[in-house]
Amino acid sequence: MLCFYNTAARRKEPFVPLNPPRVTLYTCGPTVYNRAHLGNFRTFLFEDVLRRYLCYRGYEVTHVMNITDVDDKTIRDSKKAGLELGEFTRGYTELFFEDLDFLGIRRADHYPLATEHIPEMLELMARLEQGGHTYVAEGSVYFAIATFPEYGRLSGVALEGNHAGARYEADEYEKDDVRDFVLWKARKEDEPFWDSPYGPGRPGWHLECSAMARKYLGDTIDLHCGGIDLVFPHHENELAQSEAANGKPFVRCWMHGAFLNLKKEKMSKSLGNIVSLAELRERGHSGQVVRALLLSAHYRSTLYFDLDELTQAAATVARIEEALRRLEDSPVSGEAPGVISAEVASARERFVTAMDDDLNVPEALGSAFGFIRTLNAALQSCPLSSADREAAKTLFSEYDQVLGLFHREQLTLEAEVEHLIAERLEARKQRDFKRADAIRASLADRGIELIDTPQGTRWKKA
Ligand code: AMP
Numbered sequence: 001m002l003c004f005y006n007t008a009a010r011r012k013e014p015f016v017p018l019n020p021p022r023v024t025l026y027t028c029g030p031t032v033y034n035r036a037h038l039g040n041f042r043t044f045l046f047e048d049v050l051r052r053y054l055c056y057r058g059y060e061v062t063h064v065m066n067i068t069d070v071d072d073k074t075i076r077d078s079k080k081a082g083l084e085l086g087e088f089t090r091g092y093t094e095l096f097f098e099d100l101d102f103l104g105i106r107r108a109d110h111y112p113l114a115t116e117h118i119p120e121m122l123e124l125m126a127r128l129e130q131g132g133h134t135y136v137a138e139g140s141v142y143f144a145i146a147t148f149p150e151y152g153r154l155s156g157v158a159l160e161g162n163h164a165g166a167r168y169e170a171d172e173y174e175k176d177d178v179r180d181f182v183l184w185k186a187r188k189e190d191e192p193f194w195d196s197p198y199g200p201g202r203p204g205w206h207l208e209c210s211a212m213a214r215k216y217l218g219d220t221i222d223l224h225c226g227g228i229d230l231v232f233p234h235h236e237n238e239l240a241q242s243e244a245a246n247g248k249p250f251v252r253c254w255m256h257g258a259f260l261n262l263k264k265e266k267m268s269k270s271l272g273n274i275v276s277l278a279e280l281r282e283r284g285h286s287g288q289v290v291r292a293l294l295l296s297a298h299y300r301s302t303l304y305f306d307l308d309e310l311t312q313a314a315a316t317v318a319r320i321e322e323a324l325r326r327l328e329d330s331p332v333s334g335e336a337p338g339v340i341s342a343e344v345a346s347a348r349e350r351f352v353t354a355m356d357d358d359l360n361v362p363e364a365l366g367s368a369f370g371f372i373r374t375l376n377a378a379l380q381s382c383p384l385s386s387a388d389r390e391a392a393k394t395l396f397s398e399y400d401q402v403l404g405l406f407h408r409e410q411l412t413l414e415a416e417v418e419h420l421i422a423e424r425l426e427a428r429k430q431r432d433f434k435r436a437d438a439i440r441a442s443l444a445d446r447g448i449e450l451i452d453t454p455q456g457t458r459w460k461k462a
């Protein structure tokens with residue numbers, strides 16, 4: 001049975017969409033004031049795997065991801081860059097899509113821009129106003145959290161004391177600072193603005209997600225995701241806005257991904273300790289390797305990143321590619337299903353059981369490697385039947401459909417050799433010298449000589 005950890009319930013629950021087989025999925029997207037960093041992509045990749053797995057399980061997913069192209073940071077940095085806001089954010093939005101493609105992340109059905117949904121946001125505000133949830137102060141409009149008794153239900157933050165009049169205007173918050181949040185910010189000199197019944201201004205950050213989720217997915221959505229830092233205040237505020245305005249439950253299951261940390265600190269654009277995909281690409285790492293790295297921990301466990309982890313991920317990818325190649329090149333004899341067909345069935349069961357359990361990707365990958373070991377042993381002893389070979393290929397393509405790691409990348413020779421060198425290094429660390437020698441021999445067959453030096457392994461074409 002498919003179960004997900006629901007942040008609101010604080011436990012794993014069976015996943016039951018409102019109108020199966022349809023699933024509505026809303027994921028908070030990037031703020032395009034900078035190139036998204038590896039931490040952001042860890043979250044986007046977890047959401048990609050979630051969506052891929054739902055499709056694998058037969059659901060028809062509609063996926064929406066907003067692009068925040070107006071907020072404090074985009075305005076501040078577009079000014080610094082001397083660019084008009086739209087021009088500034090367009091550049092980073094394009095880079096964002098480039099990075100998604102590099103990682104093999106499937107495109108959402110809609111990527112609405114905040115600046116193109118101002119009317120929907122104003123309409124939502126009008127309904128909040130009618131319900132008595134808003135007030136105006138110095139030309140800005142605030143949501144009065146005291147009018148929504150369930151405020152704090154999602155994140156568990158406590159509403160203490162009398163908060164009347166305590167307001168928060170910024171898009172970035174102090175942790176756990178519970179105050180009325182801004183829906184509409186009065187125009188400031190030198191800032192982009194839109195007209196509204198409350199006067200010229202611009203929307204606060206939280207409003208866009210409530211307005212877009214409703215426009216594209218309806219009042220109640222099945223799944224709403226983001227990184228763990230979005231639980232409070234962003235998702236708490238979205239929940240308050242949507243339920244106060246629509247009078248219906250907003251989200252059936254909230255899912256949040258843990259952080260990617262660098263040197264024991266949260267990776268963040270504001271802290272400056274970012275690693276971009278572009279940097280990794282320049283260092284010669286393929287999208288598959290970065291993908292394998294980001295999928296190496298369960299999505300709810302913190303992943304500690306350093307560049308050495310990439311060696312491990314390269315070895316993972318090399319092992320997969322090697323298995324795919326061996327299967328492709330193996331001779332066949334006979335047609336009838338044999339022992340491998342039975343192994344495929346049980347490997348598939350283990351894979352589904354792991355993924356059904358709140359997307360346990362490390363466990364699912366472990367089962368895939370178990371299958372690869374069995375397959376390698378079988379290939380060594382005798383040729384497969386055509387039925388067995390087809391069954392194994394189908395299983396690999398199912399793994400690929402969900403994890404996006406089980407296809408042969410069109411690698412340059414350089415990248416491929418680097419992968420194999422990494423795998424050989426890993427094999428030696430594990431004292432698997434037979435495997436290490438086999439890699440050297442297979443490269444030698446292809447005219448590539450490895451030279452071990454104190455600085456690492458070099459290679460040349462013989
Ligand atoms: P932002 O562009 O800052 O709005 O973030 C986009 C997404 O990335 C959100 O879902 C964040 O929760 C997530 N995120 C930000 N920093 C990290 C990190 N270090 N690790 C994982 N996810 C992150």
Ligand code: ZN
Nearest residue numbers: 028029209234
């Ligand atoms: Zn959001």
